[in-house]
Amino acid sequence: MKRCWLTLGRKDHISELDASATPGWRGGAARARKQTDGLRDQLLGLQERLFAESRQKLLVVLQAMDTGGKDGTIRRVFSGVNPNGIRVARFGRPSELELAHDYLWRAHARVPERGQIVIFNRSHYEDVLVVRVNSLVPEQTWRRRYAHIRDFERMLVDEGTTILKFYLHIDRDEQRERLQARLDEPSKNWKFDEHDLVQRRKWDDYMLAFEDAIRETHTDEAPWYIIPANRKWFRDWAVMSILVDALGRMDPQYPKPDFDPGSIRVE
Numbered sequence: 386m387k388r389c390w391l392t393l394g395r396k397d398h399i400s401e402l403d404a405s406a407t408p409g410w411r412g413g414a415a416r417a418r419k420q421t422d423g424l425r426d427q428l429l430g431l432q433e434r435l436f437a438e439s440r441q442k443l444l445v446v447l448q449a450m451d452t453g454g455k456d457g458t459i460r461r462v463f464s465g466v467n468p469n470g471i472r473v474a475r476f477g478r479p480s481e482l483e484l485a486h487d488y489l490w491r492a493h494a495r496v497p498e499r500g501q502i503v504i505f506n507r508s509h510y511e512d513v514l515v516v517r518v519n520s521l522v523p524e525q526t527w528r529r530r531y532a533h534i535r536d537f538e539r540m541l542v543d544e545g546t547t548i549l550k551f552y553l554h555i556d557r558d559e560q561r562e563r564l565q566a567r568l569d570e571p572s573k574n575w576k577f578d579e580h581d582l583v584q585r586r587k588w589d590d591y592m593l594a595f596e597d598a599i600r601e602t603h604t605d606e607a608p609w610y611i612i613p614a615n616r617k618w619f620r621d622w623a624v625m626s627i628l629v630d631a632l633g634r635m636d637p638q639y640p641k642p643d644f645d646p647g648s649i650r651v652e
């Protein structure tokens with residue numbers, strides 16, 4: 386997979402990126418799904434060792450427009466992973482208690498413990514996305530947050546957390562189809578939120594907000610990956626590939642026993 390496509394070049398605009406592209410992949414959907422299944426077996430093994438080792442931590446941040454596929458990605462990529470070592474943290478509209486604190490408080494409270502993988506379904510980035518686009522705080526307030534976020538993430542990395550941030554990129558037409566499906570298919574009605582239609586009208590503002598957020602907070606320690614996500618099979622394969630690659634580099638090991646197993650017999 387070409388890394389360059391997945392990061393935002395200085396002159397790139399997110400709105401100009403092809404959300405149906407499949408960079409790094411040659412072949413069809415069926416083969417991609419098969420390879421994703423194979424990679425999942427690797428993921429399961431790596432996650433087991435991460436948990437047993439109980440030393441390193443992995444934080445996966447998922448951001449996308451409404452219907453962008455955050456829930457589906459979590460379901461497909463992490464299915465079968467030992468639930469003891471994994472946690473999903475959702476970030477919805479902040480509660481009274483959350484609003485009474487600084488915006489990073491609720492994120493910090495949910496970062497992974499040793500041996501854990503935590504997936505942020507939305508994240509502290511909402512505070513420079515939905516908050517910015519809807520003018521929930523003054524501009525000078527959200528602008529300062531890029532630096533806070535860089536520092537916050539750097540601190541987590543310094544203290545032993547690996548951070549991967551994914552922006553799942555769909556285009557406006559794809560969102561129309563997916564929102565419409567939530568109305569047309571009874572089993573999807575529960576996902577429909579009229580608020581999403583209001584946000585949809587601000588599409589261009591969101592693209593700009595994502596672009597700025599990614600540019601301002603893409604660092605070597607906590608990189609962003611831009612995943613073309615119109616095609617779910619490609620999205621799943623790309624996220625899975627990056628994840629398995631990262632876990633492979635973390636190279637978790639089963640802890641060495643501090644006893645001699647051969648010298649003990651269970652009666």
Ligand code: AMP
Nearest residue numbers: 476477478479507511512515516578580
């Ligand atoms: P969902 O992901 O469908 O459960 O929706 C969660 C909603 O909460 C989305 O509309 C988000 O934009 C919204 N949300 C998340 N974080 C914040 C925040 N910090 N301020 C305002 N709205 C937020």
Ligand code: MG
Nearest residue numbers: 451576578581
């Ligand atoms: Mg929603």
